[in-house]
Amino acid sequence: MDIDELMKRLFELYPEGYTDGFRNPFFVLISTVMSHRTRDEVTYPAARKLFEIYSTPEEMINADVGEIETLIRDVGFYRVKAGRIKEISGILLKKYDGRVPDDMESLLELPGVGRKTANCVLAHAFFKDALAVDTHVHRISNRLGLVNTKVPEETETELIKIFPQRYWKHINLLLVKLGQNICRPISPRCGVCVLNDICPKILL
Template sequence: MDIDELMKRLFELYPEGYTNGSRDPFFVLISTVMSHRTRDEVTYPTAVKLFETFSTPEEMAEADVEEIETLIRDVGFYRVKAGRIKVISRILLEEYEGRVPDDMESLLKFPGVGRKTANCVLAHAFFQDALAVDTHVYRLSNRMGLVRTKSPEETEIELKKVFPRRYWKHINLLLVKLGQNICRPISPRCEICTLNDICPKILR
C-alpha cells in the first residue's frame, strides 16, 4: 500500500488531523486516562464536565474523591479512575511543579498511564512525533495489511517502520475516526471507504 496516498486520503477525510479538542496537557492526560474502556462520545463530554468544576492539578488533588466519582460516573470503572486522577494530580504537584512532563519515561510512572496514553499526551499536547496504538489502530493496521502483529506494543514498533516519522502523531486519531465510522469491527462499510481501492481487505 502506498503510505503517502493512504495518508493523503485520510487527511482529506479528516482534515483536523491529530487535533481532538483541548490541547492543554493536563486535560489531555486526564481525559485519556478516563478514556480506557470507554467510548469517545462519552469520554470527551464527561472530561469537559469534570474540568468545569476542577480544572487544575491543585483543584483535583484537593477535591473529594466522591465528587470526582459523581462527575465522571458515565465512564467505565469511574471509581478506579477517580482515585487515579487524584493520585496523578498529587504527583504532578509534588514532583513536577504542577506541570505535565513531556517525556515517555516520566509519563509511564503515573498510575493508569501506559504507552498508548503517554503517546497520546506527547502527540496531542506536545506535538511530538509519538505513535499511539489503541484497539482501533491495532485492528485497522492489521486488517489493512500494514502490519502482522499480536499486540498494541508490537504494533507501535512495526508501524514506526512503515510510516515516516512526520505521520506518527496523526495516525491514532485518523485511524480511530476511520474505525469508528467506516472500518467498523463488524460489517465494515467498505463500499463507501475512501481506501476501498487500495486496501487488501485481508479479513473479508
C-alpha cells in the same frame, strides 16, 4: 501499500483530524486515562464536565473523590479512575510543579498510564512525533495489511518502521476517526471507504 497515498486520502477525509490537539496537557492526560475501556463519545463529555469544575492538579487534589466519581460516573471503572486522577494530580504537584511531563519515561511512571496514553499526551498535547496505538489503530493496521501483530505494543513497533516520522502524531486521530465511522470492528462500511481500492480487507 503507498504510505503517502494512504495518508493523503486520510487527510482529505478528515481535514480537521490531524489538528485536533486539545493543547491542555492535563486535560489530554486525564481524559485519556478516563478513556480506558470506554468509548470516546462517553469519555469526552464526562471529561469536559469534570474540567468545568476541576481543571488543574491543585483543584483535583483538593476535590472530594466522591465528587469526582459523580462527575465521571458515565465512564467505565469510574471509581478506580477517580482514585487515579487524584493520585496523578498529587504526583504532578509533588514532582513536576503541577505540570504534565513531556517525556515518555516520566509519563509511564504515573498510575494508569501506559504507552498508548503517554503517546497520546506527547502527540496531542505537546505535538511531538509520537505514535499512539489503541484498539482502532491496532485493528485497522492489521486489516489494511500494514502489520501482522497480536497486541498494540507490537503494532506500535512495526508502524514506526513503516511510517515516516512526520506522520506519527497524526496516525492515531485519523485512524480512530476512520475506525469509529467507517472501518468498524463489526460490519465495516467498505463500500464507502476511501481506502477501498487499496485495502486487502483482512478481517480479524
